Amino acid sequence: MTFQLDSRLQKDCYLLAESEHSLWLLLNNSYFPWFVIVPKTEQTELYLLAKEQQDLLQRDINLLSEFVHNNFDCDKLNVASIGNIVKQMHIHIIARTESDKCWPGVVWGTSFKRNYKFTEVMEIQQKLKQFCQYKSINGFQFASLQ
Template sequence: MSNYELHPQLAADCHPLGRMEISQLLLMDNALVPWFILVPDTDKREVFELDAEQQYLVQQEINALSGFLMARADVEKINLGALGNLVPQLHIHVIGRNSNDFCWPGPVWGEEQKTSWTEEAAEEISQQLATHLNGGLVNYTPSVSLRPKSQ
């Protein structure tokens, strides 16, 4: 459980997927690109301010998500970012990109075109992550299911 409250903008823009080793894992609510956000449990605002162990764990989480995107989302490129210009809480974007996505080669930030994820799709991604990361270096605990799976 996080010791820090999620910034309201992140809560409004994302689906909570679960917990990783040191971070909350969110899915940006735009199904046009596979876009995760890691929110480390810290009051620090910059990655360089994290201690060495925290930096290592965050990098392991980034690596795990990047591997998932390459293996499961059929992406050509991984974009990483920790801008924090609008949301001061430390958060790291891990985005899968393809040369045919909706805003290639430009950045995804600030684009108005959007297709929201359904709760069912977000839950399916969370379960795929759990399967993909099972037995890996990074712990992942999906959020409690929002609804029972239909038979």
């Protein structure tokens, strides 16, 4: 299988890190700390993943959720696999605050959009690297941001 990231995710996100089994992305909207995990699979539904793949994905979800919770203002984490528009399996991890522009509603399809400054993306990636080092998480290559 040759894995290829859906073009819409590629257009809307920064690639922060990649492992043998997944990509970690940052959605380019600074109004919401919004991360996306994309498992390297052709399956579109979680229950179709082999047990080992499910375990790896759950580990990634837990790790990235902990990172988001520890590094961003957050009243609630939204973790979801919707995929109605982008069918490629991907998991959203979004830090929500009671003061964010969409609270208490959903963020999907919001018109509130502000691109990150490149320096902000680099800072987030650096914090993610430090988190992975602190947690002894190996196997991720951090993307060269451009």
